[in-house]
Amino acid sequence: MTTLGQFAFVNPLHRLKHWNPQTRKRVDCWHNRGKECFLCNKGAAQIHDYTYGIYISKDNEVKYMSVNLSTHSHFQRIFSALFDDNINPCDTVFEFTKKQITNFDGKIMNGYDLVKTDQEMFVAEIFRPSPLSPNQNKIRKFRWAVPEELINKIVKHDGKPFNLIDLFLLLKDKAPRLQDKTAKSYAVKLLENGVLDIRKAKEYRH
Numbered sequence: 001m002t003t004l005g006q007f008a009f010v011n012p013l014h015r016l017k018h019w020n021p022q023t024r025k026r027v028d029c030w031h032n033r034g035k036e037c038f039l040c041n042k043g044a045a046q047i048h049d050y051t052y053g054i055y056i057s058k059d060n061e062v063k064y065m066s067v068n069l070s071t072h073s074h075f076q077r078i079f080s081a082l083f084d085d086n087i088n089p090c091d092t093v094f095e096f097t098k099k100q101i102t103n104f105d106g107k108i109m110n111g112y113d114l115v116k117t118d119q120e121m122f123v124a125e126i127f128r129p130s131p132l133s134p135n136q137n138k139i140r141k142f143r144w145a146v147p148e149e150l151i152n153k154i155v156k157h158d159g160k161p162f163n164l165i166d167l168f169l170l171l172k173d174k175a176p177r178l179q180d181k182t183a184k185s186y187a188v189k190l191l192e193n194g195v196l197d198i199r200k201a202k203e204y205r206h
Helices: 069-084 148-157 164-174 180-190
Strands: 002-007 013-020 025-028 047-055 063-067 093-102 108-116 142-144 202-204
Touching (some): 063 069, 164 180
Antiparallel strands (some): 002 047, 013 047
């Protein structure tokens, strides 16, 4: 499946979901609302759901597209590369293709790919959501030096003491397909005075 689209913003709405086997549908995780979640209590896995707003024509109507964590991280890497080249992803019309993509540690996942096109943008910046909003375009400010997918798997260890070897082993446990050299570079990046510092996963643009 291939279609054309332009992002209204590059920072999506993030929600936690569960798969309910009884209704065979995704349902909200109540922890998102600060309440007790009976599906969490039953041990049901949380699903990261990211909703992007996109334009598919010049009619200025925002459509919404929900993607999984792997696709979201793939999109964010593409956006970061464009920002590095002083290109605003929201000024770009992309070709969206539903296909299998490779996540950060080499695992094949179902998702979406983006290819930049030379087509004229559907909606000019003045008619889009303000990039100055604190909820929009946060990726302008930083890049993920360590993949967001991996950070989500180790965030509960933030602030705990680690030596380089133990952190390396933790990263390999969470991402077995990650190359040793890459895992070591991430471990070095995330350690600060013998403590895991998740904040170091982000490199801020100046």
